[in-house]
Amino acid sequence: MRLADLATPALVADAALLDANLRAMSAALPGARLRPHVKAHKSTALAKRQAALGHRAFTCATIREMEGLAAAGLGDDLLLANEVLDTRRLGALDARVTVAVDSEATIEAARLGGVREVLIDVNVGLPRCGCAPEAAGRLAELARKRGLGVRGVMGYEGHLMGVADRAKRAGATSEAMALLERAHADVGGDVVSAGGTGTYDTNRVATEIQAGSYALMDTAYAKLGLPFQQALFLLGTVISASPAFAVADVGLKALGMDHGNPAIDGSKVWFCSDEHVTFSSDAPVRVGERVRVWPAHVDPTVAYHERIHLVQGDEVVGELPVDLRGW
Amino acid sequence: MRLADLATPALVADAALLDANLRAMSAALPGARLRPHVKAHKSTALAKRQAALGHRAFTCATIREMEGLAAAGLGDDLLLANEVLDTRRLGALDARVTVAVDSEATIEAARLGGVREVLIDVNVGLPRCGCAPEAAGRLAELARKRGLGVRGVMGYEGHLMGVADRAKRAGATSEAMALLERAHADVGGDVVSAGGTGTYDTNRVATEIQAGSYALMDTAYAKLGLPFQQALFLLGTVISASPAFAVADVGLKALGMDHGNPAIDGSKVWFCSDEHVTFSSDAPVRVGERVRVWPAHVDPTVAYHERIHLVQGDEVVGELPVDLRGW
Numbered sequence: 001m002r003l004a005d006l007a008t009p010a011l012v013a014d015a016a017l018l019d020a021n022l023r024a025m026s027a028a029l030p031g032a033r034l035r036p037h038v039k040a041h042k043s044t045a046l047a048k049r050q051a052a053l054g055h056r057a058f059t060c061a062t063i064r065e066m067e068g069l070a071a072a073g074l075g076d077d078l079l080l081a082n083e084v085l086d087t088r089r090l091g092a093l094d095a096r097v098t099v100a101v102d103s104e105a106t107i108e109a110a111r112l113g114g115v116r117e118v119l120i121d122v123n124v125g126l127p128r129c130g131c132a133p134e135a136a137g138r139l140a141e142l143a144r145k146r147g148l149g150v151r152g153v154m155g156y157e158g159h160l161m162g163v164a165d166r167a168k169r170a171g172a173t174s175e176a177m178a179l180l181e182r183a184h185a186d187v188g189g190d191v192v193s194a195g196g197t198g199t200y201d202t203n204r205v206a207t208e209i210q211a212g213s214y215a216l217m218d219t220a221y222a223k224l225g226l227p228f229q230q231a232l233f234l235l236g237t238v239i240s241a242s243p244a245f246a247v248a249d250v251g252l253k254a255l256g257m258d259h260g261n262p263a264i265d266g267s268k269v270w271f272c273s274d275e276h277v278t279f280s281s282d283a284p285v286r287v288g289e290r291v292r293v294w295p296a297h298v299d300p301t302v303a304y305h306e307r308i309h310l311v312q313g314d315e316v317v318g319e320l321p322v323d324l325r326g327w
Numbered sequence: 328m329r330l331a332d333l334a335t336p337a338l339v340a341d342a343a344l345l346d347a348n349l350r351a352m353s354a355a356l357p358g359a360r361l362r363p364h365v366k367a368h369k370s371t372a373l374a375k376r377q378a379a380l381g382h383r384a385f386t387c388a389t390i391r392e393m394e395g396l397a398a399a400g401l402g403d404d405l406l407l408a409n410e411v412l413d414t415r416r417l418g419a420l421d422a423r424v425t426v427a428v429d430s431e432a433t434i435e436a437a438r439l440g441g442v443r444e445v446l447i448d449v450n451v452g453l454p455r456c457g458c459a460p461e462a463a464g465r466l467a468e469l470a471r472k473r474g475l476g477v478r479g480v481m482g483y484e485g486h487l488m489g490v491a492d493r494a495k496r497a498g499a500t501s502e503a504m505a506l507l508e509r510a511h512a513d514v515g516g517d518v519v520s521a522g523g524t525g526t527y528d529t530n531r532v533a534t535e536i537q538a539g540s541y542a543l544m545d546t547a548y549a550k551l552g553l554p555f556q557q558a559l560f561l562l563g564t565v566i567s568a569s570p571a572f573a574v575a576d577v578g579l580k581a582l583g584m585d586h587g588n589p590a591i592d593g594s595k596v597w598f599c600s601d602e603h604v605t606f607s608s609d610a611p612v613r614v615g616e617r618v619r620v621w622p623a624h625v626d627p628t629v630a631y632h633e634r635i636h637l638v639q640g641d642e643v644v645g646e647l648p649v650d651l652r653g654w
Contacts, residue, residue: 007654253626273485274388299601
């Protein structure tokens with residue numbers, strides 16, 4: 001099948017660019033130095049490619065992601081890098097399961113659900129989950145008292161992923177990681193889990209980096225000048241054209257919109273509707289023409305789709321089912 | 328099952344409010360005066376409720392929505408209010424199928440795919456699909472020459488749905504509909520299809536209103552003071568809390584974000600991450616507490632979910648499968 005034969009809108013990844021991204025990250029962070037985050041791609045098929053490159057430990061954001069990886073035979077070492085109150089499904093998994101905790105309530109929940117290992121989640125500056133660094137030691141002690149294995153700490157410097165200047169990003173990451181180091185000194189354990197695509201090479205403290213977006217990328221990460229290329233796009237069809245603007249069939253239900261509008265090469269995107277993107281172009285646009293729409297944020301974009309079509313040039317060579325959606 | 332027993336995040340509709348919304352709209356626009364748009368709820372189960380109230384003709388935005396309604400026995404009169412280039416799946420449906428056209432290319436596509444009836448789609452001010460009003464007559468003539476039945480015109484005044492002042496909204500709608508009337512005079516046919524939840528009672532020209540959001544509503548439409556209440560919310564669990572803020576498990580993959588952040592009663596929403604909403608609250612927030620998160624835009628929110636749970640008070644009384652997702 002050719003790219004032109006796909007029904008639109010279609011989520012498509014360039015197989016060569018995806019492969020290059022996977023290899024570039026594996027070269028920088030071999031083996032256990034990378035704990036790929038599956039939330040960005042939500043695909044066990046893509047996770048298997050990461051595992052084949054030597055990364056056997058994974059990061060998840062939802063219980064369904066954990067269940068899906070375990071069922072796919074990728075359960076060597078699964079980290080739910082998120083707090084959960086009902087952990088029964090986690091406790092039932094045939095996999096090594098570690099869950100983030102940041103409070104007495106989440107420690108108690110882990111114990112009640114049959115989870116055996118935890119990381120103490122530390123707030124390193126992003127106002128989201130994570131305990132205060134000075135509280136980490138006390139929580140670790142509590143967790144151990146409750147019979148849980150405490151493997152170490154995690155702390156996600158998500159507020160720094162988009163800092164454009166590399167030196168500033170590196171400096172701010174060091175400051176954030178100093179908080180995590182302080183907590184780690186109190187907590188103990190082998191694991192210091194942190195980082196993401198934006199700080200994969202500037203985070204010098206983490207023993208493992210939780211990057212996910214690097215595999216497929218988006219326009220937000222593309223601005224950082226990282227050695228990963230935008231492999232993912234939406235293929236659309238121009239369904240209407242006027243002298244001032246054109247409309248393609250890629251809309252709000254095909255695109256995560258929290259980072260703003262997508263991009264179309266040589267065009268200015270005006271706005272998106274449920275099933276449309278309105279844009280104006282330097283060159284004349286013809287009804288029926290195909291366009292590539294570049295998403296601003298990979299994670300919530302992929303979560304709208306059932307599959308990622310893989311292409312080599314104009315040839316469709318396979319697909320990656322997006323089988324880890326939902327909760 | 329109780330509301331408190333649902334795994335979170337969960338998409339939930341208050342059954343009584345949903346029912347009241349359906350009845351209020353049916354009272355205002357009985358029978359064929361309303362052509363419910365299913366893109367907002369993507370659920371054949373909910374469409375069946377609309378049909379039971381007398382609305383047997385539906386509006387769709389995608390081919391899959393058309394297929395799903397036809398398969399559910401709701402194919403009396405299905406309008407795809409959108410342009411498509413590959414109409415073969417539409418031509419194969421066991422249903423009365425009408426499709427919007429706004430160009431020679433879309434007319435030719437309708438004919439080639441075996442579609443028999445069309446509406447001429449007219450641009451009434453929203454820069455999206457639709458021909459210029461003065462081109463509508465020529466396109467209707469062309470469509471008839473190609474053997475297509477031309478049922479009339481459609482023109483969506485989507486740019487006016489959010490105008491806060493009712494009188495201004497009504498005035499602007501009249502101006503937009505004057506363009507559609509002009510086109511209709513040239514095109515002929517019985518159908519003048521237009522409107523939405525925001526203009527359901529101020530659009531005096533349309534023979535049928537394409538409203539969809541009224542059934543479930545969202546915070547954007549709630550601002551207009553319409554006689555429809557917010558029936559839809561996300562149920563979340565507070566998974567982390569600090570003195571300054573709290574975090575619930577309802578994030579970017581559970582919420583359409585193009586209209587901005589969701590709302591939480593008595594709280595200020597700071598931002599959303601993939602699986603989190605960070606907020607600060609007037610009252611202390613406890614880990615494990617449940618919160619209701621009100622989406623800003625119903626359509627792309629529902630499209631992330633497999634089902635809508637129905638509740639009466641705190642009792643879960645059923646569910647509406649969201650079975651029309653994808654394309």
